[in-house]
Amino acid sequence: MKHELTLLLKQRSIIILLLLSLFLTGFSLYNGWQNINHINAQINQAKQEEILRKQDFLEHHSHHGTLDAGELGYYLFHNVYHSPGEWSFIALGNRLVIPYVQRIRLLGLQGQLYDGESHHPEYVMLGTFDYAFLLVFFAPLLCIALMHDLKASEQQAQRLLFLRSLMAEPKLFWGNRVLSRWLLVALTFVLPLLLLAATQTLSFSPLIRILAITALYTFFWSVLCAAISLRKRALNANFNAMLLASIWVMLCVVLPNLSQLWLHHHYPLQDGSQIALQHRQWVHGAWDLPKEDTLTPFYALYQQWKDSPPVTERFHWKWYYAFQHMADVKLESQVSAREQALNQRNQATGLLARFLPTVWVQRNLEDIAQSDVPDLLAQRQRITRFHTQLRLYLYPYLFEEKPFTTDAYMRLPVFED
C-alpha cells in the first residue's frame, strides 16, 4: 500500500489531478458557505428591520393607545424565515428558489404562500457549485481518470507479463492498487471538508454521515472502474475510458432524466397557478355575496364567535377576514392533494435512489442540508401554523370587537424557526 502511494505520488499528472480536485472541493465548500452566509446575513438584517418597522407601524397607526385590529391585519406584514441549517452549505438544493425571507399578513394564506424569490434565474438554471454537485459529478470522473487503465497501462509499458510472474497473490496486488487510488480520491474530498468542520466547529453526526456517503460513493466508482479495467482482456485503455464515460453519462444524466420524466408522468401535479386563480375567485367573489353566505360556514368552524355581534353595516373587518379565511378553507382539499402528490414524488425519488447511486448521494446530502422537497413542505407548514397563530390571536379583537391596545400589539406572535 505504502509503495503504491509513493509510486502514485511520483507522477506529475496525478499530482496535478489531485490538486485540481482539492481546489475544486475547496471552492465548492467556499461557494456553499458564502451562499448560506449571505442568506443568514439577510435574515438577520430582515429581523432587525422588522423590529423597526413594527415600532414605526405603532407610531403611525395608534390612536390614543389603541389600534384598529382590522387595519393592522391588512397593513402589517410579518416576516417568516426559511433559515438554513448548520450543514446546508453542503447541498444548496432548492434553497435558492425558495424565498428565505417572506412577508405574510392576515389575508388569505394561499394568495401569499407561493411568492417567488428574486434570484437570478440563469444562475439557478446553470446549477450550484456545491459539495453535492462536485461529489456526484466530478468524483466519478476522477476515479475514471485514475483507474481506467490499471492493467492496460502496465501492458503499455510492457511490464504486465513481468508483474504477473512476480505476483504471489494477484488479488491482493490489484486490490492494493485500487484501494490506494480510492484513498487518494476520497481524501481530496474529505480533507477540505474536515478542515472546514474543524475550523468552524460544526456538529459531528452530519459530518460522519457525509464522510460515509463520500467514502461509499467513491468506493462504488472505484470498484466499478476496477471491474472494468481488470477484466481478463482489458488491455485497451481507451475502450475502458469510453465505456466508463458512457456509464457516467448514463448514471449522472440520462437515467435521472428518464426517472424524472416517469415521475412527472406517473404523479401528475396540478399547476400552482390554478390555486392562485381559484383563490382570487373565492376571495373576491365573496364581496358580491350576502354576508351570511360567508359568516355562517365560518361560524360553523369557529363556534366561539357564533354569537358575536352581527354585521349590519356595508363593511366590517370581521366579515372581510372571514371570507379571506374561507377561501383558504375551500382550497384545503386542492392544496393537500398537491402536497400529497409532492410527497409521493419524493417517496418515488427515494425508491429510485436505491437503484441509482448518483441520486442516492444527491438525496442524502440534501437531506442533511435540509434543502429538499420535505423541507419545502415543512416550511409551508410552519408558515401555515404561524398564520393560524396570528389569526387566532387577532380574531378576538375582530369578532368581539375588543379594543386592541398597545400592550396587545407588543404581544403579537412572532415567527420562530
Added chain:
Amino acid sequence: MNSLIWKIAINEWRRLWYARVPALLLLVLVALWTIAALAAHHHWQDHANTVAEVTARSQHDWQSQPDRHPHRVSHYGDFVAKPVHPLSVIEPGILDQSGHLVYLEAHRLNSANFNPATEATSLGRFPLITPAMIVQWWMPLFLIMIAYATVTADKNSGILAFMRGNGTPGWAIASGKWLALFLPLFFLLCLQTLLILACSWQSEQALLRLSILALSQVLYIAGWCLLVVAVSWFSKQLHGALLTLLLCWVCICIIFPRGLANLAQISYPTQPRTEAEYHAETKLQAIGDSHNPNDPHFAAFKESVLKKYHVSSVEDLPVNYQGILMQEGERLTTAVYREQQVLHDAQLAKQNESIRHWLWLTPALALQYIQMASAGNDLPHHQAFIRQAEDRRYKLIQYLNQVHTFKVIQRDDKNTRVSADFWKKAPRPPVHLSPMAISRSSILAGFLVLLGWIFIPGCLLFKVSHRL
C-alpha cells in the same frame, strides 16, 4: 487540391465505418437526441398548455365579473402568463426557474410565481437533457470518443509520415480530417434545423431565431472538431489524446459554466425580494400619506385639483376626488416600484457582466446564451415580459381609476356599482414574446466567443499540422 482533401475525408470515413465503435456511438447519439426531443416536446407542451389554460381562465374570470365598484376590480386584478416560443423545445432555458405567472393588482408589484424548480425533488438537480444540451455537451463528448485517435493513430502507424513523404501538405491532411468529422455532425444539425423549421415556421421571428441558433451550433461544433484534430495531432499517444480531450470537455462544459455563475452570485449576491418591498415602502412613506389630511404632498395635490376645477372644496368637485387621489397614488407607487425593479435588474446585470468577463473560458456557455436568446428563454426576455406585464398593470389600474373618477358619484362612493361593460372594455392587451433584439448584447458576446473558439483551435491546428 480539393479532390485530395475529399480523398482524405472519405478515407477517414471508411476507417471510422470499419472500426464499428464510432458508427455505434453516432447511433447512440441520435437515439439520445430523439429521447431529448421527445422529453423536451412533452415539457414544452405541458408548459404551453398551462399558459393557455391560465390565459383562458383569467380571461373568462375577468369577463364574467358582475357590476362592481372600480376599486374592487383593481384589487380583483388580472393574471398574465408568460408566452413561450416553440423553440423552447430545443432550449427551455430558464423556463423552469423563472416563474410563469404574474398577478397584476393595484398598488402592488408582484413577483413572477410558480416555477417548477421550487417543487422539484433531488432529481431536478441533475442537468436536463434537451436537444440544445445534446449539441452543447453530448455531441462534443461523443466526437471526442469517436475521433480522439484520428491523427495520433496515423502517427503511430507511420501513415502520417508516409503521406507527408509523398508530398501531401499538412494542412490538406488537417482539413480532410476536419471535414470528415465535421460533415456528419453538420448534416445532423441541418436535419434538426429543417425539422424544427417544419414544425415552427409560423411562430414569431422563426427564421431569424432559428438561423441564429443553427449558426451558433455550427460554429460551436466546428470549433470542437478543430480542437479534436489539433489535440490528436499534438499527442504522441492515443491515451494522452483521449485524456486531454476529456479534461477539456469537463472544464469547458461542466466546471466553468457552473463555476462562473456561482462566482458571480457570491461576488454580487442578490437581495431578497422582501428587502426591495421594504425599501419601496419606506420611500413611499417619505413621499406622503394620502390618508393623512395634513400631509404636505397630498395637501398641495388637493389644492391643485381644486384650482383646476375652480371650486373651493372637495365636495363641490364635478368628479370623484377619491378616484383622482387613487390615480395620483398609483402614479407614485408605480414610480417607486419601477425604480426598485430597475435596481434589481441592475443587480442581475452586474452578475451577468461578471460572467461575460470570463465567458471566453467556455464556448459552451456562450453557445447556451445564444440558444436561450433564440428560444426566448433567457433573462432579457424574462425581464421584458415582467416590464410588459407591469405596463399592462399600470394602464389597467389607471383605466379603472378613471372609471372611479368619472363614473362613481362622490356622495355615494362606497355603495356605487359600475356596469360590467366597463370591465369588458378595459385595456388588457395580450402580452407578446419580445423580439429577439432584446438580448442583442448576449448574442453578440456569444458570437464573439464562438469566433474565438474557431480561431484559436484553428491556429493551433495550423501550427501543429507541420509536425510529423
